[in-house]
Each structure stands twice: as structure tokens, then as C-alpha cells.
Amino acid sequence: ILNVEQSPQSLHVQEGDSTNFTCSFPSSNFYALHWYRWETAKSPEALFVMTLNGDEKKKGRISATLNTKEGYSYLYIKGSQPEDSATYLCAHHQGAQKLVFGQGTRLTINP
Amino acid sequence: EAGVAQSPRYKIIEKRQSVAFWCNPISGHATLYWYQQILGQGPKLLIQFQNNGVVDDSQLPKDRFSAERLKGVDSTLKIQPAKLEDSAVYLCASSSPRGRSTDTQYFGPGTRLTVL
Numbered sequence: 001i002l003n004v005e006q007s008p009q010s011l012h013v014q015e016g017d018s019t020n021f022t023c024s025f026p027s028s029n030f031y032a033l034h035w036y037r038w039e040t041a042k043s044p045e046a047l048f049v050m051t052l053n054g055d056e057k058k059k060g061r062i063s064a065t066l067n068t069k070e071g072y073s074y075l076y077i078k079g080s081q082p083e084d085s086a087t088y089l090c091a092h093h094q095g096a097q098k099l100v101f102g103q104g105t106r107l108t109i110n111p
Numbered sequence: 112e113a114g115v116a117q118s119p120r121y122k123i124i125e126k127r128q129s130v131a132f133w134c135n136p137i138s139g140h141a142t143l144y145w146y147q148q149i150l151g152q153g154p155k156l157l158i159q160f161q162n163n164g165v166v167d168d169s170q171l172p173k174d175r176f177s178a179e180r181l182k183g184v185d186s187t188l189k190i191q192p193a194k195l196e197d198s199a200v201y202l203c204a205s206s207s208p209r210g211r212s213t214d215t216q217y218f219g220p221g222t223r224l225t226v227l
Contacts, residue, residue: 006153031212034216042220043115043218043220044154045218046216049213089153089154097142097159097212098156098159100156101153101154103153104153
């Protein structure tokens with residue numbers, strides 16, 4: 001099992017500000033990277049699946065980029081809103097439908 | 112489309128007691144996963160089923176944990192006896208059987224277990 005690291009572990013942002021955080025993963029034998037959002041007391045929700053170097057995905061105010069050569073992905077949130085408060089998880093696909101998750105970034109939006 | 116169902120949502124037990132969790136995946140999803148998420152860590156795969164067969168249980172502590180998916184649909188995860196370090200959220204997920212790296216895993220809300 002190859003480690004996946006996320007930073008920072010927690011983040012407090014003022015409403016209306018933009019923010020970003022990082023997922024680092026092994027760059028060899030890359031298959032796919034998944035991003036999930038996990039709100040308290042709810043199910044983790046899939047945000048993006050990224051496969052190609054240079055991929056950029058966008059969903060509303062949230063976007064993600066992928067660099068498979070150096071082994072990192074960034075998640076960006078533009079104009080943070082209170083409903084963006086959640087833990088954001090990245091997961092590296094390591095073959096045979098197996099996902100290895102990072103420890104998550106816990107985002108809190110202060111009104 | 113109904114999502115992944117899990118029960119109970121919360122459970123508090125004493126150490127050395129037994130506990131069982133239930134999961135019903137999305138209809139038609141052949142692959143089912145159980146994850147353990149300890150506070151401050153990412154979800155860790157415990158066991159993966161394809162229909163009613165085990166694909167990966169390399170991280171399942173088999174001396175105390177067991178899981179079954181007898182009819183290839185719903186699944187039960189059991190801990191017997193529980194230890195303090197088993198306190199965690201237990202997540203169930205399912206995915207469609209296309210077997211690609213882009214397959215999304217759909218998660219249930221989890222069961223939060225506290226062992227006292």
C-alpha cells in the first residue's frame with residue numbers, strides 16, 4: 001500500500017474567501033485520483049475522478065487539477081460558503097478497484 | 112435511485128463485547144467495500160467483495176473481525192470481541208462491476224462505534 005498525504009489537515013477560512021489544499025500520491029503506475037466531500041453526519045460524496053496529467057475538473061465553485069508526473073492534485077474552492085464546510089478526502093487508485101485514502105483536509109468556513 | 116444503507120448509525124459498547132453492522136448496497140452493484148475510519152486518519156479498506164466472493168481482506172484483523180455477503184447483496188461486518196482501538200466510523204461502499212480505475216465508490220453514512 002502506497003501512502004497518500006493531504007495538507008493541511010485542517011483549515012479555517014472566512015466566508016467569501018477562496019482556498020485550496022493538496023493531495024500528494026505516488027507518481028509511478030498512476031491509474032486515477034478520486035476526490036470526495038464528507039459533510040458531518042452524511043455520506044462521503046464523490047466530487048471528481050481524475051485520470052490524465054494536466055486534467056482540470058470543475059463543479060460549481062469547486063475545481064481540481066492533477067499533476068501525475070510529480071504526484072499531486074490541488075482542490076480549489078472559490079468564494080467559500082458555509083455549506084462548503086466538510087472534510088475533503090482524496091483517494092489514489094492502486095489497482096483492482098482499490099482506493100487508498102489520504103487523511104483528509106477538514107475545512108471550516110467562518111461566517 | 113436509493114443510496115447505500117447502513118445500520119445502526121451509532122453504537123456504544125463495552126470492550127470485549129460483540130457488535131455487528133449491516134450494509135445494503137445500491138441495487139445492481141456487484142462490488143461492496145467495508146472501510147474503517149479512525150479519527151484523524153483516512154478511511155482504511157478492511158474487506159472488498161465481488162458478488163459474494165472476497166477480493167481483498169489483507170487489512171482485516173481476522174482474529175476479531177469477520178464479514179460476510181452470503182447472497183451477493185447485503186453484507187454484515189462483525190467484531191468479536193471489541194477493543195478500545197476499534198472505536199471508529201465503519202463505512203460501507205459499493206460500485207458497479209465495470210472494473211475500471213474511474214469507477215466511483217458510493218458510500219453509506221457510516222456507523223460510529225464507541226468502545227468503552
